[in-house]
Amino acid sequence: IAGITQAPTSQILAAGRRMTLRCTQDMRHNAMYWYRQDLGLGLRLIHYSNTAGTTGKGEVPDGYSVSRANTDDFPLTLASAVPSQTSVYFCASSGTGSEDTGELFFGEGSRLTVL
Amino acid sequence: GQNIDQPTEMTATEGAIVQINCTYQTSGFNGLFWYQQHAGEAPTFLSYNVLDGLEEKGRFSSFLSRSKGYSYLLLKELQMKDSASYLCAVLNSNYQLIWGAGTKLIIKP
Numbered sequence: 001i002a003g004i005t006q007a008p009t010s011q012i013l014a015a016g017r018r019m020t021l022r023c024t025q026d027m028r029h030n031a032m033y034w035y036r037q038d039l040g041l042g043l044r045l046i047h048y049s050n051t052a053g054t055t056g057k058g059e060v061p062d063g064y065s066v067s068r069a070n071t072d073d074f075p076l077t078l079a080s081a082v083p084s085q086t087s088v089y090f091c092a093s094s095g096t097g098s099e100d101t102g103e104l105f106f107g108e109g110s111r112l113t114v115l
Numbered sequence: 116g117q118n119i120d121q122p123t124e125m126t127a128t129e130g131a132i133v134q135i136n137c138t139y140q141t142s143g144f145n146g147l148f149w150y151q152q153h154a155g156e157a158p159t160f161l162s163y164n165v166l167d168g169l170e171e172k173g174r175f176s177s178f179l180s181r182s183k184g185y186s187y188l189l190l191k192e193l194q195m196k197d198s199a200s201y202l203c204a205v206l207n208s209n210y211q212l213i214w215g216a217g218t219k220l221i222i223k224p
Contacts, residue, residue: 040216041216042119042202042204042213042214042215042216043158043202043204044214045211090157090158101146101163101165102145102146102148102163102206102212103148103160103163104148104150104158104160104212105160106157106158106159107157108156108157109156109157
C-alpha cells in the first residue's frame, strides 16, 4: 500500500540523547515536511524539503535538523533532546505537479517523550 | 501576524447536522483545506476550497468566502465515527500552510 512510513511509533528518550525519526514515502512526492503537534496548538512546521537535495526551516526549527539525500527519505534528527521536544511528530508529503492541490499525506506519527 | 480561528470543541447528536466554522487572517490566500484527525491517528484530507462557494462531497460540504476570510465544514447525518478533531488550514501567498488548532467534535447517541 502506497503511503508514508514513520519509525519509531513511540520512544522514550533521556534528555541530552541524540534521536533520529525516520520517514519514507513511496508516492514519488517532491515535497516533504516534518510537523510537531502539541495539545491545544495547531500543527507546527519544523523543517521542509521541496525536492531532493534541498531543505528549509519552518516555524520551529531550533534543536532539529533534516536531510533529503533522495526523494523517498526525510529523516529528522534531534541532536540533544530536551523535555520541551516531547511531542507527537508527523511526517507528510505532497505532490507539486500542476494538478496537485497541495493536499498533504501524513505518516502515522511518532510519539516522543523526553525525560 | 497570521492566524486561524476555530472553536475548540463542539457537541452534536447522532443523525443531526453540525457546522464547524473557521476564520482566517493570512498574508495572501492560495486555498483552504479541511482535515479530519481521529484521536491518536494522523490527519486525513477532507476538502479543498480555492474559489468562493460550496463544495459537496457526500455527507461533508465545505464553504468558502474569501472576502470574509471565512469557511465552514458542514457534516450531515452525523455518525458516531465522525467523532474526531477537524483541522482548518490556509495556504498563504508564500505557499506556507497555516494551521488552526482544530475543533474537537463529540457525537452523542
